[in-house]
Amino acid sequence: MSTITVTVNGKAHTSTVEPRTLLVHYLREHLNLTGTHIGCDTSQCGACVVHVDGKSIKACTVLAVQVDGASVTTIEGLAPAGELHPLQEGFWECHGLQCGYCTPGMIMAAADLLQQNPNPSDDEVRHGLEGNLCRCTGYHNIVRAVQYAAAKMRGDEVTA
């Protein structure tokens, strides 16, 4: 067993984990943060995307021991309690979800994308979300939702 200290959504956690524990299982099973989903087990679907030190990663590709000392943000910590991040608002307003299972990973991947490129083209949004599968929406409204958030974060006028 290994002892790790991880800051998750601004709160420090010291935990004992098996060395083989994946970050996604640590978040879901040790910390009960079930907003990070498991969809494929093989790192294709992106439902488990979280931020480690500000960068998006698939939490099924990283061991919990690898984030010892790091800062992790999950969908639960993207916005202050009681508020919605512009991306969360965008996915709601633009009907960017149906079953919603891909949504947390999609939003976390999009948040990293917008940090790097605050004014992406639709094509750049599609490239940025290529590692996240959605089986419900056809992606069209997901692109719109990301553009809604991008505009809002730039301070532009937004339309759903």
Added chain:
Amino acid sequence: MIGASLPRPDAVGKVTGATAYPGDLVRAGMAHLAVVYAGRPHARIRHIDTSAARALPGVLAVLTAADVPFNRFGLIDADAPVLCDDVVRYVGDRVALVVADDPASARAATALVRVDYEDLPLVGDVHAALHPDAPLLHPHRPGNIVHRLQIRRGDPDRGFAEADIVLSETFRTSWQEHAFLQPEAGVAWVDDDGRIVVETAGQWLHEDRRQIAAMLRLPEDRVVVRYAAIGGAFGGREDLGVQHLLALAAWVCRRHVALVWRRDESMATRHKRHPFTIETRWGARRDGTITAVAARLLADGGAYASTSQEVVKIATLFATGCYEVANVALEGLALYTNNVPSGAFRGFGSPQAQFASESMVTRLARALGIDPVEMRRRNLYREGSIEPSGEPLPPGVSVRACLDAVVDELARQPQSAPPAGWRRGWGVACGIKNVGYSFGYPEQATATVELSGADVIERAVVRTGVADVGQGSHLAMRQIAAAALGLALGQVHLISDDSAATPDAGSASASRLTLVAGRAVHDAALAALARWHDEERPACATVQFRPRATTPLAAADGAGRPNYCYGYTAQALEVDVDPATGACRVVTIISAHDVGRAINRQQVEGQIEGALAQALGYALMEEFQMRDGQVRTAGFSTYLLPTALDMAPRIIPLILEHADDQGPFGARGMSEMPLVPFAPALAAAIHDATGAWLSRQPMTPERVRAAVRRATAGEEQP
């Protein structure tokens, strides 16, 4: 209220991560299940030794067939064993169920269950199933036939004799995996009242309850099925997956139990869309009138019945597409094989049948030198047209209006050039799909509405067992109730996810909920309102809605009234093809749908766009593969799904509203229809771009490139 794009109330939990899906219900102290699968396609079980597995620390029990009170389940025909007792018929058959303190021990114990098998001859595909010497997978099913039907109308021989041109082709389609993003999971326990409670995801609370009760030999009121948030379904949660396994383990062990499947378990064991081989022959006169159609449709039903008999009936009925043909000879066959079972998937036999029929209409048009749109207009169904089963179509035949809308939109499209070296083409196709259950299957939905308040109605509580699989049925039901009652949405409360607290609304399938359950909610709301005006407090009414009756098809010629409502569609696709590699890019999709009345326009568009992505995957890239009874594509690394980059960047949904005479506010179902014309429209576009005809889907780069090469070689011949 009706038609408004109200944002979804469930979105808040979904964007913040607060929403609980079945896999999020696992709690400390629950026992965990793991399944022992057959792993071989066809074998007799000589002996099962569970002693080593039972001896593993942490293992609480290992269940086998002897532990199952009634060891059969199935939606239509209960022919699948819960846990196999004598024979395994596909790799995903379940042989034993381990119950342990933790998931790791449960999984480790599965490897210690020793099963002594005697392998049996493999029935690897439909042709092997049809062989006179083929072993019978189910001894009471001669010829390995799940279901066979024929539909005959007019005089096919005369129809072909009258034709100026007759074309024949064989079309092939592959399995398609539902690939809903949330793998099967759930929890179960026996509550203080001695009821077995299962919390999971499915598509029909009351049918899950019926099958679980039958398995445990319990009255249905001793079984409670509840749905957590459902992470997609598309038909893939119609057959029982984990529900009955959870119920069995909780019932036998008297423990809270949990089961969370991996993706490969989901993919290798659950039912798929049926692969079809369709041999078809079409005759037409020089003026474009189709004179006769013959077709033989072979469907691989896999190891168990699932919904194969209904799927093959629908496919056979639609072998002539949405065209009125005086002379038809159609035969449909679904067969048992040692492959993964085939069953319900969005479209339910229609996409396969109309890949063939729409492709043939386009080919006839090209051969006759008639514009494919004009060819369609000469033959498309109109009000009062006769179906192959010999009766007039239900009222509201709007496929011509759909085609007109597409053609009008097509004329407005900007002209642009494909990338250098690529060729661009357009393809058009139409489609038809039934709304609701067919062929005399009992069709109903029931809803209860209770109104309360002091002087005025302050609150309405709607109860109906409608599954929201992501399509937004819960919001649609609330909008319908609010509109019928003249209330704000916030005043309408919906209870829908508990079999013990709701009346039966039927399944979230066959594009039926808006029409059937929506109408039940609508009528119950009006009935409760009348009682409110009669001073009843609270005012409560329960209404069962039953649409027009349908009938089975006659065995001799398929005569009957198969459906009470159809949805119609037409599509045009702009496609770029790279002749060097065979790669295809869908650039623009125009998709017209008569939805009767859009209850929530945003959700209707969402259903169109989502179905189009599944259609694109089905037509271009998704190919679930089996060889010798083994699954070759049990994960998303080998089974390719469309990403944001694969999806067409331009989608133009066209929503027509020709009111249906049965649906609430005129609404009719639409969620499956976008899948129907896509593949034949794509094949037509590839032909327009390259001169190559594709008759097999998915139309992978290898197949497109080979077809382009054949077409080019053909052109060079004198």
